[in-house]
Amino acid sequence: MLHGIQDLDRQPVAEQSSIVEQVPVIDVAEVFRDSSSNAARRAIDQIAEACKTWGFFQVVNHGITSAQIEAVWNQTHALFALPLEQKLEIVRSKENPWGFYNNELTKNQRDKKEVFDFTREDFDPIYHQTNRWPRRHPQFKTTMTAYLEACTRLSLKLLEAFCLGLDLPADFMQPNFDGNHTGFVRLNYYPVKDPLAGLAIEHQEAADLGIHHHTDAGGLTVLLQDEVSGLQVYRAGFWYDIPTVEGAMVINTGDMMQVWSNDIYQAAIHRVLAMDSRERYSIPFFFNPAADCRVSPLPSVIGAENPCHYEPIVWGEFRGRRSDGDFADYGSEVQISQYRV
Numbered sequence: 001m002l003h004g005i006q007d008l009d010r011q012p013v014a015e016q017s018s019i020v021e022q023v024p025v026i027d028v029a030e031v032f033r034d035s036s037s038n039a040a041r042r043a044i045d046q047i048a049e050a051c052k053t054w055g056f057f058q059v060v061n062h063g064i065t066s067a068q069i070e071a072v073w074n075q076t077h078a079l080f081a082l083p084l085e086q087k088l089e090i091v092r093s094k095e096n097p098w099g100f101y102n103n104e105l106t107k108n109q110r111d112k113k114e115v116f117d118f119t120r121e122d123f124d125p126i127y128h129q130t131n132r133w134p135r136r137h138p139q140f141k142t143t144m145t146a147y148l149e150a151c152t153r154l155s156l157k158l159l160e161a162f163c164l165g166l167d168l169p170a171d172f173m174q175p176n177f178d179g180n181h182t183g184f185v186r187l188n189y190y191p192v193k194d195p196l197a198g199l200a201i202e203h204q205e206a207a208d209l210g211i212h213h214h215t216d217a218g219g220l221t222v223l224l225q226d227e228v229s230g231l232q233v234y235r236a237g238f239w240y241d242i243p244t245v246e247g248a249m250v251i252n253t254g255d256m257m258q259v260w261s262n263d264i265y266q267a268a269i270h271r272v273l274a275m276d277s278r279e280r281y282s283i284p285f286f287f288n289p290a291a292d293c294r295v296s297p298l299p300s301v302i303g304a305e306n307p308c309h310y311e312p313i314v315w316g317e318f319r320g321r322r323s324d325g326d327f328a329d330y331g332s333e334v335q336i337s338q339y340r341v
Contacts, residue, residue, distance in 0.1 A: 014238035029061035048165030055268025090132035099132035112207035151285035210272035216254035218288035262297035291316035
């Protein structure tokens with residue numbers, strides 16, 4: 001469990017050789033072909049083991065082409081290179097979480113970064129808001145919405161593997177995601193210079209990390225990261241760097257997957273270091289369930305000797321409270337520990 005914000009962030013960084021050996025890079029080509037096949041079983045077992053231990057793994061042969069990834073990077077770099085006044089034209093608000101922001105909090109601490117968030121077009125059952133797009137750059141919207149769909153296809157296949165790893169049918173959780181998911185893409189920019197340095201603005205305390213330690217709220221996260229290191233995962237008293245692997249996507253489990261699995265799969269605690277000499281970009285896709293989904297431990301993981309660890313969580317309510325805490329200091333950030341039986 002979390003020991004407290006400052007204590008956890010002050011834990012030492014481990015020797016890096018050990019995580020390279022233990023966090024697997026998994027070929028998911030056979031999972032894409034047929035997740036129920038014997039050929040896919042090795043990858044599924046690797047995924048399940050990674051979810052039980054690190055909460056992180058990387059995948060190759062994931063179906064997202066290098067050409068599409070290059071186009072996404074080009075548009076991401078162009079967005080954050082815009083003059084601040086153009087980015088502020090699409091700034092988010094408490095009511096509408098979609099768009100640009102440079103004053104985000106994690107666990108009530110300001111992060112040293114800029115972000116841009118967008119969700120599925122014309123589908124926002126949680127906030128009932130629409131995406132904000134840069135008006136002068138029409139190709140940006142086209143590229144990014146296509147990327148969200150590619151990440152959705154990958155995530156649905158990974159969801160099959162997650163279910164099979166819990167001794168459930170591959171399609172058991174599809175009704176909670178397929179066609180009605182509330183996932184979204186975030187573009188992250190970690191500059192060397194604090195974007196709010198010297199400004200008299202609320203939450204202007206020092207931003208000492210790119211993102212402070214946290215777990216992701218939803219089902220699973222698909223992360224595209226560039227060649228600049230900075231992502232770290234916490235385990236057993238140490239922080240470990242997640243290495244960059246060319247052509248791979250980084251996957252981690254979220255809070256809802258931990259609840260569904262009744263703590264068999266672990267929502268990984270992770271953070272991003274502040275950049276001090278070279279800027280960094282990353283692009284997570286947060287694969288989240290339907291807004292009205294009631295999340296509770298699945299039937300294959302509970303029994304007389306292992307009862308439910310959690311009260312049911314209505315995803316839309318949980319997500320709304322979490323994003324309020326990200327936007328500004330409206331109280332403590334909601335955690336799944338508050339739902340423990």
